[in-house]
Amino acid sequence: MSWARTSALLALLATAAAGGQAALPVNRPASAQALLDAQPERRRAELMEERVVLLPSDELPKGQVEALVLFSQPPETVWELLLQRERQKEFRPEITALSIVEKGPGRVVEEQHLKIAFLEVAYRLVDRFDAATRTITWQLDPSFESTLEHVSGYWELHELDGGRTLARFATKVSVSPAVPGFLQDGITRRNVPQSLENTREWVDSNGRWRP
Numbered sequence: 065m066s067w068a069r070t071s072a073l074l075a076l077l078a079t080a081a082a083g084g085q086a087a088l089p090v091n092r093p094a095s096a097q098a099l100l101d102a103q104p105e106r107r108r109a110e111l112m113e114e115r116v117v118l119l120p121s122d123e124l125p126k127g128q129v130e131a132l133v134l135f136s137q138p139p140e141t142v143w144e145l146l147l148q149r150e151r152q153k154e155f156r157p158e159i160t161a162l163s164i165v166e167k168g169p170g171r172v173v174e175e176q177h178l179k180i181a182f183l184e185v186a187y188r189l190v191d192r193f194d195a196a197t198r199t200i201t202w203q204l205d206p207s208f209e210s211t212l213e214h215v216s217g218y219w220e221l222h223e224l225d226g227g228r229t230l231a232r233f234a235t236k237v238s239v240s241p242a243v244p245g246f247l248q249d250g251i252t253r254r255n256v257p258q259s260l261e262n263t264r265e266w267v268d269s270n271g272r273w274r275p
Contacts, residue, residue: 085125086203086214086216086236087125087128087130087216087217087218087234087235087236088201088216088218089199089201089218089220089232089234092197092220093222095222095223096222096223096224096229096230097224099132099222099230099232100230103132107119111132111134112134115133115134115135115261115264116131116132116133116134116257116260116261116264117131117132118130118131118256118257119131119132125236127236127237127238128234128235128236129234129235129236129256130232130233130234131232131233131234131256131257131260132230132231132232132233133230133231133233133260133263133264134224134228134229134230134231134264135228135229135230135231135264135267135268136227136228136268137227137228137229137267137268137270138223138227138228138229139198139221139222139223139229141229141267141270142221142229142231142267143195143198143221145266145267145270145271146200146219146267147193147200148271149162149164149172149174149191150162150163150164150174151271152176154266154271154274155262155263155265155266155273155274155275156259156262157275158178158179159176159177159178160177160178160179160184161175161176161177162174162175162176162177163175165188170192170193170194170195171190171191171192171193172190172191173188173189173190173191173205174188174189174191175187175188175208176188176189183211185210185211185212186208186210187204187205187208187210187211187212187215188204188205188207188208188210189202189203189204189205189215190202190203190204190205197220198220198221198222199218199219199220199221200218200219201216201217201218202215202216202217202218203215203216204216211239212237212238212239213238213239214236214237214238215235215236215237215238216235216236216237217233217234217235217236218232218233218234219231219232219233220232220233233260235256262275
């Protein structure tokens with residue numbers, strides 16, 4: 065497997081060894097426009113052109129990555145597609161197997177299997193859905209044995225004019241020493257944009273796009 069592919073597969077699995085506090089949505093902006101207004105002009109221009117932009121990490125907890133994603137679909141469509149957790153294999157080629165092992169009101173437990181170079185990783189995530197705020201959060205299921213020590217993150221959706229959606233995304237992952245440090249350091253911030261771009265392409269195509 066090439067170094068580029070290995071890096072991409074690690075995009076959501078290695079933000080450097082950083083556990084601790086989960087990546088959860090805080091200080092929710094009042095609107096998409098408020099979220100945009102809080103960004104420097106250069107970042108707003110980059111978002112409008114590229115549709116995906118990483119936010120500065122200097123004020124974030126260690127190992128956490130945050131980004132803004134601009135979808136051309138309205139929030140209700142983005143929400144319904146992102147809720148279909150079992151379809152992530154359609155736009156995340158690093159996943160070798162995915163199953164929903166538990167489902168209840170406002171939550172599911174999903175089991176994912178990935179292959180990263182010579183390393184196979186399996187883990188379970190507890191996903192929670194808040195329809196009122198169109199927020200999806202996930203955290204590692206500690207009852208399932210895994211080489212991952214911490215996984216958390218969220219999608220937060222905001223309605224934007226023109227039938228679009230402005231989304232705030234975050235992820236935070238800590239891995240065990242089984243993943244070599246040279247593969248961890250500095251990889252995520254270079255490759256999360258590609259993972260998010262895949263998600264955006266898939267959502268904007270109503271789930272038809274494939275990498």
